[in-house]
Amino acid sequence: APERETLTYPLFGTAVRELAQSIADDGFEPDIILSIARGGLFVAGALGYALDVKNLHVMNVAFYTGVGTTLDMPVVLPPVPNAIDLREKKVLVADDVADTGRTLKLVHDFCAGNVADVRCAVIYEKPQSLVRCDYVWKHTDRWINFPWSTLPPVVRRGGQVLDA
Numbered sequence: 001a002p003e004r005e006t007l008t009y010p011l012f013g014t015a016v017r018e019l020a021q022s023i024a025d026d027g028f029e030p031d032i033i034l035s036i037a038r039g040g041l042f043v044a045g046a047l048g049y050a051l052d053v054k055n056l057h058v059m060n061v062a063f064y065t066g067v068g069t070t071l072d073m074p075v076v077l078p079p080v081p082n083a084i085d086l087r088e089k090k091v092l093v094a095d096d097v098a099d100t101g102r103t104l105k106l107v108h109d110f111c112a113g114n115v116a117d118v119r120c121a122v123i124y125e126k127p128q129s130l131v132r133c134d135y136v137w138k139h140t141d142r143w144i145n146f147p148w149s150t151l152p153p154v155v156r157r158g159g160q161v162l163d164a
């Protein structure tokens with residue numbers, strides 16, 4: 001199996017500042033950052049500070065069920081952003097990675113036709129992505145370990161009663 005790409009929290013801090021700098025250098029000034037939960041929330045929050053954008057929205061999309069395993073198609077879960085909030089706005093869609101690109105395409109298509117401009121920013125883009133993101137920190141073809149999803153959920157300590 002190919003080696004994995006590992007993003008640590010310190011490296012994430014560097015990556016997202018560099019990503020923001022490339023957006024600023026391009027002269028793009030979004031009105032709204034639309035994050036794709038959950039991984040995109042980290043990216044959107046950090047970009048919001050770096051680009052001085054306070055108007056953050058969230059879209060929930062379910063697609064992956066495990067490492068490299070997916071549902072048949074990505075599905076939007078509630079709450080769905082109000083189209084009126086996005087209307088005629090310059091929207092920056094933020095996510096952690098464009099892999100197949102199907103999640104980003106779904107969100108991009110959701111915005112298109114309603115907004116003034118929609119662009120995508122990701123930390124990683126893979127070669128097979130059907131969406132070419134406007135802003136990418138790094139290209140890779142590996143599976144990525146993100147700092148927020150590498151460890152399993154925490155379990156309650158001290159709550160178990162062991163049999164004698």
Ligand code: 5GP
Pocket residue numbers: 036039040063064074095096097098099100101102103104142143144145146149
């Ligand atoms: P896509 O729709 O582009 O195939 O996948 C988008 C979502 O799938 C990402 O936002 C992420 O949650 C998950 N995903 C895709 N590739 C990877 C990967 O290499 N590592 C991790 N941890 N998640 C991934």
